[in-house]
Amino acid sequence: MKQxxxxxxxxxxxxxxxxxxxxxxxxxxxVFEALPAxxxxxxxxxxxxxxxxxxxxxxxxxxxxxxQQHTIYLQPLGTFDVEPALSRLPSRLRVGSTSVETLKExxxxxxxxxxxxxxxxxxxxxxxxxxxxxxxxxxxLLTTDILSYLKRQLPADAYCMLGxxxxxxxxxxxxxxxxxxxxxxxxxxxxxxxxxxxxxxxSCKVVAHETSHMFGIEHCIYFRCVLNGSNHLAESDARPMxxxxxxxxxxxxxVGFDVIERYRRLRAVCERAGFADEARWCQREIERCGK
Ligand SMILES: [Zn+2]
Ligand SMILES: [Zn+2]
Numbered sequence: 001m002k003q004x005x006x007x008x009x010x011x012x013x014x015x016x017x018x019x020x021x022x023x024x025x026x027x028x029x030x031v032f033e034a035l036p037a038x039x040x041x042x043x044x045x046x047x048x049x050x051x052x053x054x055x056x057x058x059x060x061x062x063x064x065x066x067x068q069q070h071t072i073y074l075q076p077l078g079t080f081d082v083e084p085a086l087s088r089l090p091s092r093l094r095v096g097s098t099s100v101e102t103l104k105e106x107x108x109x110x111x112x113x114x115x116x117x118x119x120x121x122x123x124x125x126x127x128x129x130x131x132x133x134x135x136x137x138x139x140x141l142l143t144t145d146i147l148s149y150l151k152r153q154l155p156a157d158a159y160c161m162l163g164x165x166x167x168x169x170x171x172x173x174x175x176x177x178x179x180x181x182x183x184x185x186x187x188x189x190x191x192x193x194x195x196x197x198x199x200x201x202x203s204c205k206v207v208a209h210e211t212s213h214m215f216g217i218e219h220c221i222y223f224r225c226v227l228n229g230s231n232h233l234a235e236s237d238a239r240p241m242x243x244x245x246x247x248x249x250x251x252x253x254x255v256g257f258d259v260i261e262r263y264r265r266l267r268a269v270c271e272r273a274g275f276a277d278e279a280r281w282c283q284r285e286i287e288r289c290g291k
Contacts, residue, residue, distance in 0.1 A: 005034045009222050012246045014054040023252060025289035026259040027245035033224045043229035044221060052218035057250045062216020063185060064254050065113060065159045072113050072211065073158050075150060076100060076120040077128070077141065077165035077190070099200055102273045103164070106204040109265035111211065112257035113159065121149075121163075133168065135176065140168045143181040143190050150188035160214045162207065163190035182210055189214065196233075200273055205241055212247065215254050222246050241270075241278045260290040 009029045016024045038044040052060075100117055108115040123130065126149050129142040146163050154161055162182075169192045171178045182189025191210055196202040208226050220227035223244030230236035243251060252259060267282035 005222075009034070009246070012051060012053040012222050013249060016249075022289050023249075023259050026263075026285060027249045029223070029245050031284075031288065032244055035221060035223055035225070035228060041231060042235055043219075043231040046231055047229060049219050049221055049229065051221040054246055054249050054253075057216060057218075058253065060216055062254065063159075063187070063214065069157060069159050070113055071155070071157045071159060072107060072111060072115045073118055073155060073161040074100070074104060074107070074115060074207075075118045075153075075161055075163045077146065077163050078123055078167050079120060100164075102200050102269075103203055103207060105269045106266075106273065107207055107211065109262065109269045110204075110208050111251070112255055112262050112265070131170065131173075133170070133177065136168070138168050138194070140170045140177065141165065141192075143169050143171045143178060146190045147181065147186075147188050150190070154187060158187065160187045160189070160211065162211065163188070164203075164207070165190070165192050166194055168192055168194040180206070180210060182213060185216075187214065201241070201275055202236070204273070204275075205236070205239060208241065209239075212243075212251065215251060217247055217250050220244055220247055240281070241275065242266075242281055260286055263290075 006029065009032075013027055013029060016027055019027070035044075104115050104117050121128075123141065128145045128149065131140050131142070132138070133140050146169075150161050150163055169178050169180065169190065170176070171181055177195070178192075179195065180189065180191035182191075189210055191206055193203045193206070196206070205226055212227055217227060219229040223246070224238075224240050225244035225247055226239055226241055227243065227247050228235075228239050230239060242248075248259070263282040263286045267279050267286065270276075270279035270282060
């Protein structure tokens with residue numbers, strides 16, 4: 001890393017002297033790639049953000065899982081797997097449709113918290129408003145209806161609940177569409193994979209990114225990181241699936257997991273899902289810091 005970028009990154013990571021050795025190693029910025037300067041259409045060129053250091057994060061008093069509220073719920077809205085015939089194949093062969101099982105395993109390993117997939121929601125019974133988009137002629141669901149439904153359904157042991165769907169979403173009759181909706185302090189959110197063509201890797205990244213926001217973690221401006229903001233599909237595809245040292249330290253502070261154990265679980269999930277580069281990345285970190 002360049003000296004100036006390194007100095008900023010070190011400030012963002014904060015003082016690591018008192019950390020256990022494996023965690024201290026895992027948040028050492030030396031092997032991570034700095035976020036390059038944004039191109040004209042990229043997120044940071046259009047949404048300047050000052051960045052959230054580890055110390056900023058802690059002093060924002062973010063929501064944190066507790067022994068009573070420590071489960072992440074995934075609530076599929078409508079049918080998830082596009083083709084029922086495909087869902088009988090092992091998940092690694094299902095690159096064209098999102099496998100809920102892969103998403104569950106990945107989310108569990110990423111956050112090191114129990115993840116429960118609820119039975120698919122019947123949209124008519126739940127009284128979710130739908131419309132046909134006047135331009136695309138696609139069916140769309142109203143996000144505000146979904147969020148109020150999820151809030152009413154929030155189980156007692158839920159840290160948060162995420163609606164996930166292959167159906168397109170809209171937040172307001174005046175809008176064309178929206179990828180998803182949640183906020184830093186909300187415990188419910190909803191994300192559609194309809195515009196991602198249901199690719200498993202993209203859905204895992206979206207869930208990791210958006211769920212991290214529910215822990216109070218803001219966009220990352222320091223490194224290439226799953227928390228980088230994105231303005232267009234190419235930019236979201238360029239995001240890695242992993243957390244940089246700044247955000248790994250935040251999530252570890254919040255959940256309290258063992259970083260090496262987390263990388264072992266993530267490596268196993270990534271291998272099964274066919275995310276070979278991410279599995280290699282986890283392996284490298286295990287070798288580097290797992291001694
Ligand atoms: Zn975001
Ligand atoms: Zn980051």
